[in-house]
Amino acid sequence: MMNEIDDKTVVKATQGDKNAFRLIVLHYAQAVNRLAYRYTADASHAEDIAQETFIKAFQAIGRYQSKAKFSTWLLRITTNTSIDYLRKANRQLAHSLDQECPQLELAEDGIDTVDQLDLNQRLMRAMSDLSDVERLAITMKHHQGYSIEETAQELKIKSNACKQTIFRAVRKLRKQLKVEVSA
Amino acid sequence: MNHKDDEKLLMIYFNETDDKTRDDGLQSPEVCDQLNQLEADMNAIERAAEQQHPLAEDYGQQLWERIADRLDDNPGIELPRLSWWQKLQNYWLMPQYSLASFALVIGLVLVSFYVGKNQTDDALNRQLQEQLLAQNIQLHLTQSEIFLTQVSNGNGAFNSQATAQRLLSSNRLFKRALAQHDSQFTSQLLQDLEPILLEYANGSAAGNPNQTHGQPRVNWVKDSSSSDLMFQIKTMKQQLAQTNDLI
Incomplete structure:
Protein backbone atom coordinates (compact mmCIF):
# COMPACT_ATOMS: atom_id res chain seq x y z
CA MET A 1 0.00 0.00 0.00
CA MET A 2 1.49 3.29 -1.06
CA ASN A 3 1.93 6.04 1.49
CA GLU A 4 -0.22 8.91 0.26
CA ILE A 5 0.87 12.53 0.41
CA ASP A 6 -1.35 14.80 2.52
CA ASP A 7 -4.39 16.33 0.87
CA LYS A 8 -3.38 19.92 1.67
CA THR A 9 -0.28 19.63 -0.47
CA VAL A 10 -2.32 18.24 -3.32
CA VAL A 11 -4.90 21.03 -2.99
CA LYS A 12 -2.15 23.67 -2.98
CA ALA A 13 -0.61 22.09 -6.07
CA THR A 14 -3.94 22.15 -7.87
CA GLN A 15 -4.12 25.87 -7.07
CA GLY A 16 -0.82 26.51 -8.81
CA ASP A 17 1.60 26.26 -5.89
CA LYS A 18 4.81 25.12 -7.52
CA ASN A 19 6.47 24.32 -4.21
CA ALA A 20 3.59 22.01 -3.32
CA PHE A 21 4.11 20.25 -6.61
CA ARG A 22 7.79 19.91 -5.75
CA LEU A 23 6.77 18.04 -2.60
CA ILE A 24 4.63 15.75 -4.71
CA VAL A 25 7.59 15.01 -6.96
CA LEU A 26 9.79 14.27 -3.94
CA HIS A 27 7.12 11.99 -2.50
CA TYR A 28 6.23 9.97 -5.61
CA ALA A 29 9.35 10.08 -7.77
CA GLN A 30 10.61 6.64 -6.78
CA ALA A 31 7.24 4.98 -7.20
CA VAL A 32 6.78 6.51 -10.63
CA ASN A 33 10.25 5.54 -11.77
CA ARG A 34 9.92 2.00 -10.45
CA LEU A 35 6.62 1.50 -12.23
CA ALA A 36 8.08 2.88 -15.44
CA TYR A 37 10.97 0.47 -15.02
CA ARG A 38 8.55 -2.43 -14.61
CA TYR A 39 6.90 -1.44 -17.87
CA THR A 40 10.11 -0.96 -19.84
CA ALA A 41 12.82 -2.98 -18.07
CA ASP A 42 15.19 -0.18 -19.03
CA ALA A 43 16.59 2.39 -16.58
CA SER A 44 17.03 5.22 -19.10
CA HIS A 45 13.52 4.71 -20.48
CA ALA A 46 12.18 4.71 -16.93
CA GLU A 47 13.92 8.00 -16.22
CA ASP A 48 12.50 9.61 -19.37
CA ILE A 49 9.02 8.36 -18.53
CA ALA A 50 9.25 9.58 -14.92
CA GLN A 51 10.16 13.09 -16.09
CA GLU A 52 7.42 13.14 -18.70
CA THR A 53 4.88 11.81 -16.21
CA PHE A 54 5.46 14.65 -13.74
CA ILE A 55 5.41 17.28 -16.47
CA LYS A 56 2.08 15.90 -17.70
CA ALA A 57 0.78 15.73 -14.15
CA PHE A 58 1.76 19.35 -13.58
CA GLN A 59 -0.11 20.40 -16.71
CA ALA A 60 -3.20 18.37 -15.84
CA ILE A 61 -3.29 18.75 -12.07
CA GLY A 62 -6.16 21.22 -12.28
CA ARG A 63 -8.34 18.36 -13.48
CA TYR A 64 -7.48 16.04 -10.61
CA GLN A 65 -10.54 15.12 -8.56
CA SER A 66 -10.04 14.05 -4.98
CA LYS A 67 -12.51 11.17 -5.39
CA ALA A 68 -9.59 9.00 -6.46
CA LYS A 69 -6.33 8.62 -4.57
CA PHE A 70 -3.67 10.95 -5.87
CA SER A 71 -1.25 8.04 -6.31
CA THR A 72 -3.81 6.18 -8.42
CA TRP A 73 -4.22 9.24 -10.62
CA LEU A 74 -0.45 9.76 -10.92
CA LEU A 75 0.38 6.12 -11.63
CA ARG A 76 -2.33 6.01 -14.28
CA ILE A 77 -0.53 8.88 -15.99
CA THR A 78 2.68 6.86 -15.63
CA THR A 79 1.04 3.86 -17.28
CA ASN A 80 -0.31 5.89 -20.18
CA THR A 81 2.99 7.69 -20.61
CA SER A 82 4.83 4.37 -20.67
CA ILE A 83 2.52 2.94 -23.32
CA ASP A 84 2.93 6.08 -25.42
CA TYR A 85 6.68 6.05 -24.89
CA LEU A 86 7.05 2.47 -26.06
CA ARG A 87 4.82 3.14 -29.03
CA LYS A 88 6.88 6.17 -30.01
CA ALA A 89 10.05 4.18 -29.59
CA ASN A 90 8.71 2.15 -32.49
CA ARG A 91 8.70 -1.02 -30.51
CA GLN A 92 6.32 -3.72 -31.53
CA LEU A 93 3.63 -3.51 -28.88
CA ALA A 94 1.11 -5.71 -30.56
CA HIS A 95 3.31 -8.37 -32.04
CA SER A 96 1.74 -11.57 -33.23
CA LEU A 97 0.13 -13.22 -30.27
CA ASP A 98 0.63 -16.66 -31.80
CA GLN A 99 4.40 -16.40 -31.70
CA GLU A 100 6.58 -17.26 -28.80
CA CYS A 101 9.12 -14.69 -27.72
CA MET B 1 -3.21 -29.86 -16.48
CA ASN B 2 -3.65 -28.58 -19.99
CA HIS B 3 -3.25 -25.13 -21.45
CA LYS B 4 -6.95 -24.35 -21.11
CA ASP B 5 -6.99 -25.28 -17.42
CA ASP B 6 -3.89 -23.20 -16.77
CA GLU B 7 -5.54 -20.22 -18.35
CA LYS B 8 -8.72 -20.74 -16.34
CA LEU B 9 -6.69 -21.02 -13.15
CA LEU B 10 -4.89 -17.76 -13.92
CA MET B 11 -8.22 -16.02 -14.50
CA ILE B 12 -9.44 -17.36 -11.15
CA TYR B 13 -6.30 -16.05 -9.50
CA PHE B 14 -6.84 -12.64 -11.10
CA ASN B 15 -10.50 -12.73 -10.06
CA GLU B 16 -11.61 -12.41 -13.67
CA THR B 17 -14.23 -15.16 -13.56
CA ASP B 18 -17.76 -15.26 -12.27
CA ASP B 19 -18.49 -16.99 -8.97
CA LYS B 20 -19.89 -20.16 -10.54
CA THR B 21 -16.86 -20.72 -12.77
CA ARG B 22 -14.57 -20.16 -9.80
CA ASP B 23 -16.49 -22.50 -7.54
CA ASP B 24 -16.69 -25.18 -10.23
CA GLY B 25 -12.99 -24.82 -10.96
CA LEU B 26 -11.92 -25.10 -7.36
CA GLN B 27 -13.86 -28.24 -6.41
CA SER B 28 -10.86 -30.46 -6.85
CA PRO B 29 -8.10 -30.32 -4.15
CA GLU B 30 -5.56 -30.70 -6.91
CA VAL B 31 -6.72 -27.48 -8.56
CA CYS B 32 -6.69 -25.70 -5.20
CA ASP B 33 -3.09 -26.77 -4.75
CA GLN B 34 -2.29 -25.48 -8.19
CA LEU B 35 -3.92 -22.18 -7.36
CA ASN B 36 -1.90 -21.92 -4.17
CA GLN B 37 1.26 -22.64 -6.12
CA LEU B 38 0.34 -20.01 -8.68
CA GLU B 39 -0.27 -17.50 -5.92
CA ALA B 40 3.10 -18.30 -4.33
CA ASP B 41 4.84 -17.93 -7.69
CA MET B 42 3.16 -14.61 -8.40
CA ASN B 43 4.16 -13.33 -4.97
CA ALA B 44 7.74 -14.42 -5.60
CA ILE B 45 7.70 -12.63 -8.93
CA GLU B 46 6.31 -9.53 -7.29
CA ARG B 47 8.95 -9.59 -4.53
CA ALA B 48 11.67 -9.96 -7.09
CA ALA B 49 10.27 -7.08 -9.12
CA GLU B 50 10.17 -4.86 -6.04
CA GLN B 51 13.87 -5.41 -5.46
CA GLN B 52 14.78 -4.44 -8.98
CA HIS B 53 16.12 -1.10 -10.05
CA PRO B 54 17.43 0.52 -6.88
CA LEU B 55 17.25 4.30 -6.85
CA ALA B 56 19.18 6.87 -4.85
CA GLU B 57 17.50 8.16 -1.72
CA ASP B 58 17.50 11.69 -3.09
CA TYR B 59 16.17 10.58 -6.44
CA GLY B 60 13.07 12.74 -5.94
CA GLN B 61 15.21 15.87 -5.56
CA GLN B 62 17.30 14.90 -8.60
CA LEU B 63 14.18 14.42 -10.67
CA TRP B 64 12.77 17.76 -9.52
CA GLU B 65 15.95 19.56 -10.54
CA ARG B 66 15.73 17.99 -13.99
CA ILE B 67 12.13 19.00 -14.63
CA ALA B 68 11.73 22.25 -12.66
CA ASP B 69 12.79 24.42 -15.60
CA ARG B 70 10.41 22.63 -17.92
CA LEU B 71 7.33 23.40 -15.86
CA ASP B 72 5.56 26.53 -16.96
CA ASP B 73 4.22 29.12 -14.55
CA ASN B 74 0.58 28.17 -15.01
CA PRO B 75 0.06 24.64 -13.74
CA GLY B 76 -3.19 22.89 -14.29
CA ILE B 77 -3.56 24.29 -17.77
CA GLU B 78 -3.11 21.46 -20.15
CA LEU B 79 -2.40 22.60 -23.65
CA PRO B 80 -3.77 19.99 -26.02
CA ARG B 81 -2.24 19.65 -29.44
CA LEU B 82 -4.52 21.50 -31.78
CA SER B 83 -5.06 21.00 -35.46
CA TRP B 84 -4.55 24.01 -37.75
CA TRP B 85 -8.31 24.36 -38.05
CA GLN B 86 -8.79 24.46 -34.27
CA LYS B 87 -5.99 27.03 -33.99
CA LEU B 88 -7.71 29.13 -36.64
CA GLN B 89 -11.00 28.83 -34.78
CA ASN B 90 -9.31 29.93 -31.58
CA TYR B 91 -7.84 32.97 -33.34
CA TRP B 92 -11.33 33.91 -34.48
CA LEU B 93 -12.59 33.67 -30.94
CA MET B 94 -9.99 36.21 -29.72
CA PRO B 95 -11.67 39.64 -29.62
CA GLN B 96 -9.07 41.52 -31.68
CA TYR B 97 -8.93 38.84 -34.39
CA SER B 98 -12.68 38.41 -34.29
CA LEU B 99 -13.16 42.17 -34.78
CA ALA B 100 -10.59 42.25 -37.55
CA SER B 101 -12.29 39.31 -39.27
CA PHE B 102 -15.66 41.03 -38.95
CA ALA B 103 -14.23 44.26 -40.38
CA LEU B 104 -12.66 42.31 -43.21
CA VAL B 105 -15.96 40.64 -44.06
CA ILE B 106 -17.81 43.98 -43.95
CA GLY B 107 -15.11 45.54 -46.14
CA LEU B 108 -15.41 42.74 -48.67
CA VAL B 109 -19.19 43.13 -48.73
CA LEU B 110 -18.91 46.88 -49.32
CA VAL B 111 -16.29 46.46 -52.05
CA SER B 112 -18.46 43.85 -53.73
CA PHE B 113 -21.46 46.16 -53.46
CA TYR B 114 -19.67 49.14 -55.01
CA VAL B 115 -18.02 47.08 -57.71
CA GLY B 116 -21.39 45.59 -58.58
CA LYS B 117 -23.00 49.00 -58.45
CA ASN B 118 -20.36 50.52 -60.73
CA GLN B 119 -20.75 47.65 -63.12
CA THR B 120 -24.50 48.28 -63.11
CA ASP B 121 -23.94 51.99 -63.59
CA ASP B 122 -21.60 51.30 -66.48
CA ALA B 123 -24.19 49.11 -68.13
CA LEU B 124 -26.86 51.78 -67.66
CA ASN B 125 -24.59 54.49 -68.99
CA ARG B 126 -23.75 52.41 -72.00
CA GLN B 127 -27.41 51.75 -72.70
CA LEU B 128 -28.23 55.43 -72.33
CA GLN B 129 -25.40 56.43 -74.63
CA GLU B 130 -26.60 53.98 -77.22
CA GLN B 131 -30.13 55.39 -77.06
CA LEU B 132 -28.87 58.95 -77.41
CA LEU B 133 -26.68 57.95 -80.33
CA ALA B 134 -29.62 56.18 -81.97
CA GLN B 135 -31.75 59.29 -81.65
CA ASN B 136 -29.00 61.51 -83.04
CA ILE B 137 -28.41 59.20 -85.96
CA GLN B 138 -32.13 59.14 -86.57
CA LEU B 139 -32.06 62.97 -86.71
CA HIS B 140 -28.99 62.87 -88.93
CA LEU B 141 -30.67 60.49 -91.33
CA THR B 142 -33.78 62.68 -91.41
CA GLN B 143 -31.67 65.73 -92.27
CA SER B 144 -29.74 63.73 -94.85
CA GLU B 145 -32.97 62.48 -96.37
CA ILE B 146 -34.36 66.03 -96.60
CA PHE B 147 -31.08 67.24 -98.04
CA LEU B 148 -30.95 64.57 -100.69
CA THR B 149 -34.59 65.11 -101.57
CA GLN B 150 -34.03 68.85 -101.91
CA VAL B 151 -30.94 68.52 -104.05
CA SER B 152 -32.59 65.94 -106.23
CA ASN B 153 -35.60 68.23 -106.67
CA GLY B 154 -33.25 71.03 -107.77
CA ASN B 155 -34.12 73.30 -104.94
CA GLY B 156 -31.46 76.04 -105.25
CA ALA B 157 -32.82 78.19 -102.50
CA PHE B 158 -30.31 76.82 -99.97
CA ASN B 159 -26.57 76.41 -99.83
CA SER B 160 -26.29 72.70 -100.54
CA GLN B 161 -22.52 72.55 -100.31
CA ALA B 162 -22.40 74.02 -96.79
CA THR B 163 -25.21 71.73 -95.69
CA ALA B 164 -23.44 68.75 -97.24
CA GLN B 165 -20.23 69.65 -95.43
CA ARG B 166 -22.07 69.87 -92.13
CA LEU B 167 -23.86 66.58 -92.74
CA LEU B 168 -20.59 64.98 -93.85
CA SER B 169 -18.90 66.01 -90.58
CA SER B 170 -21.83 64.65 -88.61
CA ASN B 171 -21.80 61.45 -90.65
CA ARG B 172 -18.13 60.87 -89.91
CA LEU B 173 -18.64 61.53 -86.20
CA PHE B 174 -21.51 59.06 -86.05
CA LYS B 175 -19.48 56.47 -87.93
CA ARG B 176 -16.71 56.83 -85.39
CA ALA B 177 -19.17 56.59 -82.52
CA LEU B 178 -20.75 53.47 -84.00
CA ALA B 179 -17.37 51.77 -84.13
CA GLN B 180 -17.77 51.15 -80.40
CA HIS B 181 -21.14 49.45 -80.87
CA ASP B 182 -22.27 46.28 -82.49
CA SER B 183 -24.25 48.01 -85.24
CA GLN B 184 -23.00 46.90 -88.61
CA PHE B 185 -26.16 47.78 -90.58
CA THR B 186 -26.25 51.37 -89.35
CA SER B 187 -22.51 51.71 -89.93
CA GLN B 188 -22.88 50.36 -93.44
CA LEU B 189 -25.68 52.82 -94.18
CA LEU B 190 -23.52 55.76 -93.03
CA GLN B 191 -20.64 54.33 -95.05
CA ASP B 192 -22.84 54.33 -98.15
CA LEU B 193 -24.13 57.80 -97.42
CA GLU B 194 -20.68 59.36 -97.01
CA PRO B 195 -19.57 59.43 -100.69
CA ILE B 196 -22.79 61.16 -101.70
CA LEU B 197 -22.39 63.80 -99.03
CA LEU B 198 -18.72 64.12 -99.90
CA GLU B 199 -19.61 64.72 -103.51
CA TYR B 200 -21.93 67.56 -102.61
CA ALA B 201 -19.58 68.90 -99.93
CA ASN B 202 -16.77 69.16 -102.47
CA GLY B 203 -19.05 70.57 -105.11
CA SER B 204 -17.38 68.09 -107.46
CA ALA B 205 -20.63 67.45 -109.22
CA ALA B 206 -20.48 70.99 -110.68
CA GLY B 207 -18.97 69.80 -113.96
CA ASN B 208 -21.65 67.21 -114.38
CA PRO B 209 -23.87 68.12 -117.28
CA ASN B 210 -26.88 67.02 -115.30
CA GLN B 211 -26.12 69.44 -112.56
CA THR B 212 -26.36 73.12 -112.03
CA HIS B 213 -23.78 74.79 -109.72
CA GLY B 214 -24.13 73.43 -106.23
CA GLN B 215 -26.96 71.23 -107.30
CA PRO B 216 -25.56 68.04 -108.67
CA ARG B 217 -27.56 65.31 -110.22
CA VAL B 218 -31.04 66.59 -110.60
CA ASN B 219 -33.62 63.98 -109.54
CA TRP B 220 -30.92 62.20 -107.63
CA VAL B 221 -33.38 59.92 -105.97
CA LYS B 222 -34.50 58.65 -109.36
CA ASP B 223 -31.12 56.92 -109.77
CA SER B 224 -31.67 53.26 -108.93
CA SER B 225 -28.73 52.96 -106.49
CA SER B 226 -29.70 56.23 -104.90
CA SER B 227 -33.25 55.00 -104.58
CA ASP B 228 -31.95 52.03 -102.66
CA LEU B 229 -30.00 54.32 -100.36
CA MET B 230 -33.07 56.52 -99.77
CA PHE B 231 -35.09 53.39 -98.99
CA GLN B 232 -32.47 52.21 -96.56
CA ILE B 233 -32.43 55.62 -94.89
CA LYS B 234 -36.19 55.57 -94.43
CA THR B 235 -36.16 52.01 -93.13
CA MET B 236 -33.37 52.74 -90.69
CA LYS B 237 -35.15 55.86 -89.47
CA GLN B 238 -38.26 53.82 -88.75
CA GLN B 239 -36.23 51.17 -87.00
CA LEU B 240 -34.51 53.73 -84.82
CA ALA B 241 -37.74 55.52 -84.09
CA GLN B 242 -39.50 52.33 -83.02
CA THR B 243 -36.83 50.60 -80.97
CA ASN B 244 -34.06 53.11 -80.34
CA ASP B 245 -31.69 50.18 -80.94
CA LEU B 246 -28.68 50.38 -83.15
CA ILE B 247 -28.51 47.43 -85.45
Missing part, protein backbone atom coordinates in the same frame (compact mmCIF):
# COMPACT_ATOMS: atom_id res chain seq x y z
CA PRO A 102 12.45 -15.80 -29.28
CA GLN A 103 14.61 -14.06 -26.65
CA LEU A 104 13.08 -16.10 -23.87
CA GLU A 105 13.62 -19.33 -25.73
CA LEU A 106 17.28 -18.44 -26.01
CA ALA A 107 17.43 -17.79 -22.29
CA GLU A 108 15.81 -21.13 -21.57
CA ASP A 109 18.16 -22.91 -23.95
CA GLY A 110 21.11 -21.32 -22.21
CA ILE A 111 19.91 -22.31 -18.78
CA ASP A 112 23.27 -23.82 -17.89
CA THR A 113 24.88 -20.42 -18.14
CA VAL A 114 22.29 -18.59 -16.11
CA ASP A 115 21.32 -21.06 -13.44
CA GLN A 116 24.07 -19.72 -11.23
CA LEU A 117 22.37 -16.38 -11.12
CA ASP A 118 20.09 -15.82 -8.20
CA LEU A 119 16.35 -15.89 -8.56
CA ASN A 120 15.90 -12.15 -8.63
CA GLN A 121 18.43 -11.69 -11.38
CA ARG A 122 16.84 -14.41 -13.45
CA LEU A 123 13.41 -12.96 -12.94
CA MET A 124 14.73 -9.55 -13.92
CA ARG A 125 16.19 -11.06 -17.04
CA ALA A 126 12.97 -12.90 -17.77
CA MET A 127 11.05 -9.65 -17.35
CA SER A 128 13.31 -7.85 -19.77
CA ASP A 129 12.99 -10.75 -22.19
CA LEU A 130 9.24 -10.42 -22.27
CA SER A 131 7.87 -8.50 -25.22
CA ASP A 132 6.74 -4.94 -24.45
CA VAL A 133 3.09 -5.89 -24.69
CA GLU A 134 3.58 -8.88 -22.38
CA ARG A 135 5.45 -6.78 -19.82
CA LEU A 136 2.86 -4.00 -19.98
CA ALA A 137 -0.06 -6.42 -19.72
CA ILE A 138 1.25 -8.46 -16.78
CA THR A 139 2.35 -5.32 -14.89
CA MET A 140 -0.93 -3.54 -15.47
CA LYS A 141 -2.92 -6.58 -14.41
CA HIS A 142 -0.83 -8.00 -11.60
CA HIS A 143 0.89 -4.96 -10.12
CA GLN A 144 -1.50 -2.13 -10.93
CA GLY A 145 -4.74 -4.06 -10.59
CA TYR A 146 -6.26 -3.16 -13.93
CA SER A 147 -8.99 -5.49 -15.14
CA ILE A 148 -8.44 -7.54 -18.29
CA GLU A 149 -10.91 -5.29 -20.06
CA GLU A 150 -9.13 -2.10 -19.01
CA THR A 151 -5.75 -3.53 -19.88
CA ALA A 152 -6.94 -4.58 -23.31
CA GLN A 153 -8.45 -1.16 -23.86
CA GLU A 154 -5.28 0.71 -22.88
CA LEU A 155 -3.13 -1.54 -25.03
CA LYS A 156 -5.63 -1.38 -27.89
CA ILE A 157 -5.87 -5.14 -28.23
CA LYS A 158 -8.82 -7.50 -27.95
CA SER A 159 -9.81 -8.90 -24.58
CA ASN A 160 -9.01 -12.52 -25.51
CA ALA A 161 -5.67 -11.49 -26.94
CA CYS A 162 -4.96 -9.67 -23.70
CA LYS A 163 -5.74 -12.81 -21.67
CA GLN A 164 -3.42 -14.83 -23.89
CA THR A 165 -0.69 -12.25 -23.54
CA ILE A 166 -0.89 -12.24 -19.76
CA PHE A 167 -1.04 -16.02 -19.64
CA ARG A 168 2.04 -16.31 -21.82
CA ALA A 169 3.93 -13.77 -19.71
CA VAL A 170 3.09 -15.59 -16.48
CA ARG A 171 4.12 -18.91 -17.94
CA LYS A 172 7.50 -17.51 -19.01
CA LEU A 173 8.15 -15.98 -15.59
CA ARG A 174 7.09 -19.09 -13.72
CA LYS A 175 9.50 -21.16 -15.76
CA GLN A 176 12.32 -19.26 -14.08
CA LEU A 177 10.94 -20.24 -10.69
CA LYS A 178 10.82 -23.90 -11.71
CA VAL A 179 14.44 -23.66 -12.76
CA GLU A 180 15.18 -22.46 -9.25
CA VAL A 181 13.35 -25.38 -7.74
CA SER A 182 14.97 -27.94 -10.02
CA ALA A 183 18.39 -26.38 -9.50
